[in-house]
Amino acid sequence: MARFKLFLLIPLWLLLPPLFIPFIAAKDTTIFINLYPRDYIDPRTAEGFICGIDKKIDPQHLISELNSPFILDFIDNTEDPSSDYKTRVFDVALLTKSGKVENMLDSLNCLFNNEEGLYLVFLAPPRAQCNGNSFEDAKEAGKDYYPVYINNNANFEEVIKKFESQADGLKAAFGGQYPKLCGTMTPMHDETAKSRKDTLSILFNFAYNPDQTRRININEEQSCRQKNETENAFVKSEMFENSENVGFQDKDARLFEFVGVFETQVVRKVSTKAGIVFLKTKLGESGNTADTNDVVPYEDLLVFPKGQNMTTLFITIKIDNEKEEDETFSIDLVSSKETKTRLKRGATQATQKTITVTIVEQPKLEDLKDPELLSLYVLNNARLSSPESNSIKDFYLQFEKLQRLPTTTLFLDIYEPGQTPVVNENDRMRAFYFPYKSGIPKTTNDIGWVDIPYNPLDNQPKFAFTGGMNGCAIIAMEKKDDDTMFRVFHLQSPSTRGSTQWNEYMEIIKQDNEVGNEIGSFAFEDYGLDIDMDFFQGTNFLYYGTDSKWWYVSQFNEYLGTMKQDHDSVKHLSDFIPEERNLKTLYMEENKLYNGRARKITTDMEVFPGRAPGKTEE
Secondary structure, three states: OOOEEEEEEEEHHHHOOHHHHHHOOOOEEEEEEEEOOOOOOOHHHOOOOOOOOOOOOOOOOEEHHHOHHHHHHHHOOOOOOOHHHOOEEEEEEEEOOOOOEEEHHHHHOOOHHHOOEEEEEEEEOOOOOOOOOHHHHHHHHOOOOEEEEEEOOOOOHHHHHHHHHOHHHHHHHOOOOOOEEEEEEEEOOHHHHHHHHHHHHHHEEOOOOOOOOOOOOOOOOOOOOOHHHHHHHHHHHOOOEOOOOOEEOOOEEEEEHHHOEEEEEEEOOOOOOOEEEEEEEEOOOOOOEOOOOOEOOOOOEEEEOOOOOEEEEEEEEOOOOOOOOOEEEEEEEEEHHHHHHHHHHOOOOOOOEEEEEEEEOOOOHHHHHOHHHHOOEEEEOOOOOOOOOOEEEEEEEEEEOOOOOOOOOEEEEEEOOOOOOOOOHHHEEEEEEEOOOOOOOOOHHHOEEEEEEOOOOOOOOOEEEEOOEOOOEEEEEEEOOOOOEEEEEEEOOOOOOOOHHHHHHHHHHHOOOOEEEEEEEEOHHHOOOOOOOOOEEEEEEEEEOOOOOEEEEEEEEEOOOOEOOOOOOOOOHHHEOOOEEEEEEEEEEOOEEEOOOOEEEEOOEEEOOOOOOOOOOO
16 A cells, blocks of 8 residues: 655644643644555554564565664663773764765774774764764664664775665665764674674674675564564564573583683574574672673573574673672573563563573682683693602792783793792692602602692691693502502603503602502593694692592693794793693592593683592593
């Protein structure tokens, strides 16, 4: 049916009853009157109507400019209490009266120097201002603000070209005036920004994205006018899988504040369709709960790409460098199938799956007993070079965040007395020490060792440190005349277990009249190497856990020769950029040293938790 629009400019006082005319000052306002044929039926009231979609343009995605409220709300972080995380709004381009484009980024020098973040470009009315009020203006206007581009970089050149090429069509759509282009940038880690960009790109077709050549499609009758209408369209359109059995891979997590981003995996049943799960970040519910000063809440949705049963959720953690207590927050998931039911009955969102996250504000010595936290460190004990065996020393630990290391790692330097710089006395640790000794061993005096109690008393150290390893082995032996102690050797380069050299070196250890049978060992084949290396180093120590077990920890640091340019020789491990690290733990129980089973913690590190005695290793 034909549809007509008539725009009238009427003084406001003419619309009021005569009684009030003398008391009202004249003021002009604009009203919109739509004229319809007598038999016109609003398509939005028709059964099966779904807003936000134009299958002639794209049968597999919603159209971005038909879903402005949802997308702008998804992007908007202008109210964040921390200026470093606020969404910034700026002019991108406008069209002159002749239809020629004027690039506002050049004149305003507003390219952000390629800052990491999520970038959005949207069409705005000719007289609109591109600033922090744009999102509120878009809500109040209810129209004329249309997202057209999303990316995790500030490459706007092609966007501006498309904007200029469609000038005539845009002028007609905006009532005879040219719209303008506004841009937004929400600061976040690049991996987080890429994830959010991918989410929106899977859901929506953005007309000015690099993979599109279409023209802007402005259709008020087909537009979703509220955020929840778009959510409803996700479900009703059946373009996306109503994911079942959606849940977090892990129940709880811990991370250092300095990491800046929390990352976790969400899983579902595999499907040929993209899938959706809605989520909510819960903050500020108790005294030790993180709030918006600690976390940038993410309360929208997560998308599974087609054919994939796993997706990654990123949450931005704010780095304020303030000393605080550890704080927690949680995230709830709701599958799209449950959302469909919720939308039908108008109920509030119910909890489906929950993960609780603890933000560890400051590194602590106790972190060395937590394999999950320890996996965030690049450990360095290459400075431990004293030849003195069977000693107890006061070691100093220096926690340091190095810019050249990955953002998810913290450097931990272990110093002997006399080597340490000025550090906090609280970072001092008393520990057993057994050294690395260079050269081919001829007698037990040529091998570093220390005696350690199976169950140390309160006044005895709970840690044992040794020097770096790049082919050495740790050998644990019983004590013949003392069943409360065991002796640990740092055996230099014995090759692999059972080899001729290994057997010869073990015979040297057995010449020690104070040791009995072997308890266990950590050898070259336990390093986790599957390729030959010119240089590598392992960092190793033992600690006595709250489970009354001695745990042996080895972090293999793989260095591929990538050095800082101002270093032309190997000084110590911090001169290198780590490409891969493996973290392994073993524990001693009932005079036995047990290897553990691998469990993936991060993409570049493995933790091998101890297993119960008597179980075979798979």
